[in-house]
Amino acid sequence: MWFGKATGVVEELAFAPDSRTLYTVAGNQIDAWDLATHANRVLVPPDRSERVAELRVAPDGRHLRTCAASSYSREVAFLLRDAETGEVVSRTAAPEHFSAGRLAADGRYAWGFDDSTKGWWRWDWKASKLLPPVPWRWPNDLRTANQWNSALHPDGRTLAVGERGEGVVLFDLDTGAAIKRLAGSEERPLAPEKQMAFTPGGDKLFVFSDGDLVAFDWRSARGLWSYTSGGRTGYVRELVFHPSGALVAYIAGVAPKNWPSVAWFTDVTTGEPRSMPHPGFKGASCVAFSPDGLTCAVASTETQFAVFDVDL
Template sequence: MRELQVCPPTKHKPIEVVRRLEFRASGAELVAWCGSEAATKDGRTGFTNKLHVYDCVAGSARELFAGWFFYESSDERTPDPVISPNRELIAFEDTVAGTHIYFEGLTDAAGETPSFPSLPGGPRGAGGLAFTRDGTELIAVRNLMEGGAFAPDVVRFTIASLFKVLGTEEKINPLNGKPYQKRIYDVRWQESLTLPPGERLVTACLSADDRLLVVGGNEGVLHVADLEQKKVLASFPWEGRKLRDRSAVRVAFSPDAKWVVMLANGRLFARPLGEGKAWQTKSTLGYAHDFAFHPAGRTLCAVFADGRARVLDALTGNVLQSFQWGKKPLYSVAFAPDGLTCAAGGPNGRVVVWDIDG
């Protein structure tokens, strides 16, 4: 086991935590979403306000993105920003002046931030954003309204159109009254499919081959859609008591896309898309903050408020192993693409990394 400092520690309270982790495709870099985290009677709440990247070869970290706030609570959710596979673009939602999806460049050699056009979002915000694995498209879930009820849909955007300038037109800068040349783009969503109505969607994830999409709602519903056939394959409503803390926090497919797992109420809910028996963890196991599938798909790792990382059988949910390096909570977890290491994020920018046997 070794400990990494992925972002500078803070001396003020509340202490920032590593809320999400993601290894880049090569496994040489680890991206950390950092911000605040708190528990309430209605569930978890917090925000992400900076992203850092840790170079696993050089052993150094640097800030990747900052200056925006992405909120998360049981009744309000702004999707975390997503990074393109080539790490050249970041896409995120902003709701200050209407809901829009913005893009910013991350690798400008001159140290300047390239300017890109934005896209309109849904009237009630986005229910999730995801780049396809080749980086050519951004998939978005929009929370539309129809007859006073949520009527979400899925749309696609071709990234290449961000770099195709059709011309310019003269505009007046409202801040200084001076004219400037505004670039003209043809950027628009392409409609894909409509999702079942009735619930605000708050998180989404693509399957490894980009064919399937799973989305989770603020009342615990799960929908699985086939983006190629443009149809919904399965829906799993919340079962049992209508708990206040039942909003989906994270959803994911198993690597073979035969299972979907949702994190809600501090528990994992696994549902088969074919053969298999659904399972869920019990509250007696502890309050889970995050989970990740091992690339082989036979196990998954969940991290808990009690500071433990537990390895579960992906088919049954049985605990196979349990690790603990301290009493402070763990908030995020990710496997390296080769499956040989696992990383778990904790408070004050610290990440624990350990080797996987076998």
């Protein structure tokens, strides 16, 4: 295990496709860290006018894909940067009323909600185009939703959207039609919080519900397992899968609110906790796995981050 020190709290971690470089976002500054020498380069100096909301690395490793939010307005933009120099290659402004900009785990799509048209937008990085908005059509008994509580399927066509107390609705983004609803059980109805994610293969959907991590076979709406934290989990900030799909990592705070957030690791098949090296941080802010699956990075709520080997 080795430790790196950033200029501020690390808000984003992303590995290059060859697993040799780690990119960090801290205080709107983007750094590139060589995992062999532990040396870093400042790619993008801090910019007070714009916040780097999310960061992914393109599959070819040549570009960084970021979702940026203006510090002075509601403007959201998608930026493509050169991975070596940090220079902006292209910049596309989202629609005027676009909100909740998110980047898919594999970085191929970005998506968000348009408050004026009440529709979902998708940005296709590969095609470099903004796809037409798709109005959403809720089931008759579900009329509101939290657009920030959503997950995009790896196929880019299926979106899961949750509303606390109402479950999760899955939509076909080509038609806007609701195709499936996940409600949980009578004993424990699904009350999704602000983190959910599809597995890399797209066959399962993981949802945080009242502090529990719940796994679904979403096509059959069948619950697979639920890991109960005993009421200790107060909020969740990350939900990241190992490339093999065998392990999921997440950052969760524990109640009461002044207790620190920590990195948790769980077996995808059984729901059982998995032991990993502990960096000794007082709190954790984000987590990422390398594409080759051999390395994990966890950032603290201060300025440090730790990089360690993963043994499945």
